Every structure is written in structure tokens, then in C-alpha cells.
Amino acid sequence: MKYGARNAISAKVKSVKKGDVMSLVKFDVTSPATMASVLTTESVEEMGLNPGDKVLLVVKAIHVLPVKE
Amino acid sequence: MKYGARNAISAKVKSVKKGDVMSLVKFDVTSPATMASVLTTESVEEMGLNPGDKVLLVVKAIHVLPVKE
Amino acid sequence: MKYGARNAISAKVKSVKKGDVMSLVKFDVTSPATMASVLTTESVEEMGLNPGDKVLLVVKAIHVLPVKE
Amino acid sequence: MKYGARNAISAKVKSVKKGDVMSLVKFDVTSPATMASVLTTESVEEMGLNPGDKVLLVVKAIHVLPVKE
């Protein structure tokens, strides 16, 4: 399987909270991960992003797609 | 700082590839992370997601927002 | 009307399931569609995407915007 | 393979346009599809969405994830 996405993180389901239409699922990440972000070059320059910089990677839960093989 | 997002992962910039309008930045995740996903309850049920299940969490790089403090 | 999006698919509402805050709506696609994806060039190369290849196009329901004229 | 997404559309690659960081890929949809959208209940009510209504489903190309098996 090959995914058209830069981030594919191995994880294990920790909890499932079912709502009427949407559900919230939590996971433990099981292997050290690298991640990737695409943003405007303008943002990269304004932030002054350089190798070694510490950042926080913020991702809304709605953008995380679980795949079960 | 409080973010309206379930995922906030500490990371360090590894590389920056600048394009004309968009750039691709890669990161090393510096601490073991838990992650969260919101999906339809219908998807949770069709996938049969239960605690302990192994999954792959797929996230397009465009949805990853770096924040530098 | 012109939309800044590559995908605009004609469809007919099949069902509506209303929740407290979010709702899930299903549609029958009424005309054969072509679709487009934007992804990193790195992903295209790792996947080895070439004309003729069979793929599955996965789209979270949250990213589908219905417009009623 | 089970995906945490309501839309999984069979398609065939038609063209690939590679850019420096991002690429645009076009597809022919190979089977008639049904699609699903999640939106706020407030939007559903303001739009007055009912079974049988004709709509346009607008999806930015960046939200389409190709998967190659």
C-alpha cells in the first residue's frame, strides 16, 4: 500500500468515544516518528524556520485518518 | 498558549525544501506522542476500531501546522 | 459561479442524518466525474504514479462542501 | 484495508504535472460513486438540504488522498 501523504504513523488505539455523528479516537504512537509539513514559502521565511529549530506541530484531530490493515 | 486542536507534537526541524510558492519541511519528533482522530461514528463502526487495535495514522503534510514559540 | 477548487461534482442528496452539532449527508453522484489531487512531488515519486495506474481516492467527509444553487 | 473516511473512489490516473514541491494529478473515476459530507447541523438547516435536492460537491484537490494498492 502506498499513500499520497508524507505522514504515516504506526499507532495503537487507546480509547474510543462515540458520539451521535462524530467520534473521537485516541492512539498511542508505537514508533518514533518523523513528520512533514507543507506550508507557504512566505510562512517559512517569516517564521525563519531552520534545521535544529524547536517547534510544536499542531494538527486538528479531524485531519488524522486512521487506516487498519 | 492553548490550541483548539487535539494534537500538539514537540519536534525539531530536520530539513527545509523551499519551492516557488510552497515549501516542504521535515521534523524529528522529540517526545513520544499520543494522537487523536475525529471521524464519523459510522467509520468507527465499519472499521471495528477497538482499544489495542493497530492502525496507521495517515496525515497529509498540508494539514500539519508548525508553531514556533 | 467559479470555484477555486479542482473538484466540483454534480450529485443528489440521498439521506441526511442530523446530530447535535454535526450532520452526515449522503449523495448519489449523477454524472461521471474526473477528479484531481494535489500532493507533494515527493509522494508522487515514491508512489510511482503514472497515467493508467489504478488508485483509490480517499476523502474524509468533512472535506466535502455541498453547494446548492 | 479499512479507511477512516466515508469516501473511497476507484479511479485511474489520467495525467501528472510535477512542480518543484507540489504536483497536480488528475484521475478518471472508474465506477459510479456515492459520496458523503459532514457539515454543521446549522448549515444543513440553513441550506434546507433534503433527499432529492441537487447539489454541487466542491472539494479542494489538496484534500484528495490517492492510495495505490
Added chain:
Amino acid sequence: MKYGARNAISAKVKSVKKGDVMSLVKFDVTSPATMASVLTTESVEEMGLNPGDKVLLVVKAIHVLPVKE
């Protein structure tokens, strides 16, 4: 026209920067706007969001869909 989205902001194009595959367009907002966000109830509670609170609304440019009538 009715859109399945809570945010529809009137604006005027200020500049267009065309890249090989993606372009960056800037706008002046022409009318005072209200905006809406959907997030997990868990996030709302952890943030302690209450009427009157000052916040910053962060939106990646990729999630903004221009429509020209």
C-alpha cells in the same frame, strides 16, 4: 447560492503570486465578519472558551476557498 460552510467572507483580491502548480492569492476583507469554528468539546473545555474571551483564529491558506460570482 447556499454553501455548506459557516464562513463566507466578502473580500477583494489584492495580489496574485503564481507558482508552477500552486498560487498564493491575498485579499482585503471588505465587510466586518463573524466567524465560526468547529472543534472537539474536549478542546473547548481544556481551553476554557467562554463568551468574551479573546482568541486568535488561525487558518492555513490552503483551507480558504475563493468563489467568484
Added chain:
Amino acid sequence: MKYGARNAISAKVKSVKKGDVMSLVKFDVTSPATMASVLTTESVEEMGLNPGDKVLLVVKAIHVLPVKE
């Protein structure tokens, strides 16, 4: 704080509607804003977007990330 996003809009919480898993929050924008969109160059050309053009910027509420400092 520097965000890897082109849009950061100052706003004040107007109302909070909590659901079982997801909540809908509304805001008054407190300062006139400029906004930015990234879309395919192909879309820019088909729309014929030029400085001065009037547009509607449509953003699903799910893509709006509130940050509280």
C-alpha cells in the same frame, strides 16, 4: 509566537454550543483582516482572478483553529 499559517485573525468568542463530541463556537472579528488562499494555478487561471475582483472566501468551520494566549 509564530504560526505556519497565512491567516491569523483577532476575534472574541460570541457563543459556544457544546455537542457530545464536537462543539460549534462563534466569534466576532475585532480587527479588519486581510486573508490569503493557496489554490492551484490552474484554478486561478480558470477563475481569471485579478486584483480588484470581488470574491467570497468560503471556509468550513472545521478548518478554523482557535488559539488562546
